[in-house]
Amino acid sequence: MRPAGQTALLEAARQEFAERGFGSASIRNIAARAGMSLSAMYHYYSGKQELLHALLDEGMDRYFASVAAELDAVGGHDAAPAERLGAVVAATTRFRAEHAARSNILLLEERSLEAERLERYGRRQAEATNLFRDPIEAGIASGEFHTPYPDEARRGVIAMCNAVAQWYRPDGPLTLGSLVDRHVELALTLVEYRPQRSFAARGR
């Protein structure tokens, strides 16, 4: 279990970074939001950079956990490519919507990382990309996905999911459940998913 002070600090830093961006964020404000003095913050984190690093790490952990849970729910690596891609798209869309601040930091503040820490983060980002790449390539190989451009389709799907963090508002007209369903459908449309051995139209 993480100490309460540390959790409060991460939450405060998340808000501050999400609102103003890393460069404009003040660690004095972060400490104040967390209800402690500036120096107390240095007891938990050795500086502004490490605060960002911890935030990105924690965000990545949560994201991978979300996707893994959704993947397990459809049967893990043994599921059909369309099921797996759908699970990844659903988990990603939901994560971007439910953790907008977290996601925006993950997506926008990469450039604020120092060189050494950026290297590690880049590796995790590549893993995240593979979450989409694997089922798409499997679908191409099995003949269920017909897109001639798997790489660009993958990037398109990822971009569509990621953008959710920037525009979706829970109090808007669109239910999160509906959005997730639509994104799954759109992703399957983009990779030109057509079930084999059947001429029946896919359900709407």
Added chain:
Amino acid sequence: MRPAGQTALLEAARQEFAERGFGSASIRNIAARAGMSLSAMYHYYSGKQELLHALLDEGMDRYFASVAAELDAVGGHDAAPAERLGAVVAATTRFRAEHAARSNILLLEERSLEAERLERYGRRQAEATNLFRDPIEAGIASGEFHTPYPDEARRGVIAMCNAVAQWYRPDGPLTLGSLVDRHVELALTLVEYRPQRSFAARGR
């Protein structure tokens, strides 16, 4: 014609903002990059905020000009919806790739704008969204686009195009021309474009 000093300043500010973000950018660095003193900068722009504002305005002007030119090339508002959407996607993809720094500032630094200037920028952003919305709705109305989710498809197409500014490198394996073509195809796939009165397959 803009004074040379002003142009150099905008270029320097663009680089600095793109590399470090607005918050971390230093106007001293910007002035130095432009080859002038800090105070000389104040002769042209009244401060950091106005520098960002000018940059966003100039970027938007260029973007709209690019799209307008591409739209004109296919026949303007009289062209078929698929042609129009293709033109907008092509122009946007090309713009994001050829003006990556410009685009990233347009896409990421909105939050650094003060309230008053943000209002004006929001209006221009809405106009940009309409560039995609109009042909998509026209395609739905004419029966050539069959997507059940025009709004989410539109957001997906826009996100796909915008993401180009973050990943595309001109020295990479993919030609810009190829990327543009593929994005146009993917966009038409996403809105489920099927030409009317013909069973012939669309060209690949």
Added chain:
DNA sequence: CCAACCTTCACGAACGATCGTTAAGTTAGA
């Protein structure tokens, strides 16, 4: 049992550096 000690957690004060901005003055061309 108790005194000495260490670690954890927190504080206020101050460091030097850099920030955005302004003032006052100089130069060069119309």
Added chain:
DNA sequence: TCTAACTTAACGATCGTTCGTGAAGGTTGG
């Protein structure tokens, strides 16, 4: 002589970081 273009110098504020201090609480040695 007027003005645009540009200079150096300095302003106060805020930045991230460091230092020294000390209260609280558990552990250890005699």
